[in-house]
Amino acid sequence: MGEPVTMEKIVSLCRRRGFVFPSSEIYGGLGSTYDYGHYGVLMKNNIRSLWFREMVQERDDIVALDSAIILNPRVWEASGHVAGFSDPLVDCRTCKLRFRADKLDEAQCGRKPSMRPGEWKECDLTEPRHFNLMFQTRVGAVEDASSVAYLRPETAQGIFVNFKNVLQIARRKPPFGIAQIGKSFRNEITPGNFLFRVLEFEQMEMEYFVPPDEAERWFEYWVQARFDWYLKYGLRAEKLRIREHSEEERSHYSSATSDIEYEYPIGWGELEGVANRGDYDLVQHTEHSGTRLEFVGEGGERYTPHVIEPAVSIERIFVALLADGYHEEEVAGRGRTVLRLHPAVAPVKAAILPLIAKDSGQVGHARALYEELRGEHLVEYDDGGAIGRRYRRQDEIGTPFAFTVDEQTLDDETVTVRDRDTLAQERLPIGGVRAWLGDRLP
Ligand code: ATP
DSSP: OOOOOOHHHHHHHHHHTTSEEETTGGGTOOTTOEEEOHHHHHHHHHHHHHHHIIIIITOSSEEEEOOOSBOOTHHHHHHTHHHHOEEEEEEBTTTOOEEEGGGGGGSOOSSOTTSOTTTSTTOOBOOOEEEEOOOEEEOSSOOSGGGEEEBOSOSHHHHHTTHHHHHHHTTOOSSEEEEEEEEEEOOOSSOOTGGGSOSEEEEEEEEEEEOGGGHHHHHHHHHHHHHHHHHHTTOOGGGEEEEEOOTTTSOTTOSEEEEEEEEETTEEEEEEEEEEEETHHHHHHHHHHOOOOOEEOTTSOEEOOEEEEEEEEHHHHHHHHHHHHEEEEEETTEEEEEEOOOTTTOSOSEEEEESSTTOHHHHHHHHHHHHHHHTTSOEEEOOSSOHHHHHHHHHHHTOOEEEEEOHHHHHHSEEEEEETTTOOEEEEEGGGHHHHHHHHOO
């Protein structure tokens, strides 16, 4: 007990409880792609809607957008992705594996896994070559160079090319933001590490357009606001840190970038990036499209806004929340695994359990309570198996509360509520459960 949380343990829990499966598993899977089962879908929905609530619903200055995945390929020429969105790769002529040249110290030699590529005497690495991360596809019936298109590697460009639409139609003036959630695709060459680095992921990005002289202030603001958001949903402060990128590390467009890092079971890694993109994107698209992407004030003053971008994927948040919430502990001489997820994040908010499944009175009360609660919250009814096993199942999927209907319920119309973390139980009138739960859920 109290052993370190490993990625293997998280993968195993996700599979056992139906959060995440390897994709197309019956055909042997496909590296770095996953499918989500019931609880995974519920948890992703929660992450998505908490982000949306924070970024759009509770603010006056940010509007939503949902742009296409396949854009005019000229977008990616203008943005610099066709020329520059690449990783340096090396091949090993001995084991025939391919590695990212900048991540060799995290990789294993194909023949001697205890060594890094290049460390074993028979390793024979090529010089690094650049490999574009965008997936290519073709649009239309004719296969020629003019039909080449790309699956977007980030959602941000769909925002920049809609800048003028939003400015005019949503009648915005800097500072204002455009937020988008959607799939992005990258042909990542360093596989593994579960959902941390996958080929397709759901990005949540917000481009915040500001007067140029306010860019630094807003950059600091968004780094802090995003950091605080993770604390709000329960990630432990000691597992989070802010790391500023050095000049060499920054993307071609960025004048400052800070990563919010989480200490994953595989070590510290980027959870979310906050970048000051300057006026790079709007200027590039103005030049390439011929459409002026700038702000014109009522007095006729005009300027190209600078852009601050917080960008994260649901997948990286999902793994961080699972790693942070995963605990193995001993209770009354028996081991239990529990996911201490924030109630807002937990896939199921409460379980409703009749103590004895054969007792029709208990089942009747439990079903009635379940029907009452399910209209408002994602709750689960379960009458299968011993009560201890049912509790343990709910602990493993992170359900914060369990309401149990027992014999006493039939006499006095009360139920017990069991707290996932403290295991404390108290009795509540069955008629008050809905309000009690409503007070505890966001
Ligand atoms: P890394 O250095 O880890 O490859 P990056 O700097 O390329 O990440 P960005 O381009 O800044 O990542 O993407 C913004 C966010 O999108 C990241 O902070 C991360 O949350 C998420 N992300 C990027 N690539 C992946 C991926 N392959 N799988 C899952 N999430 C990803």
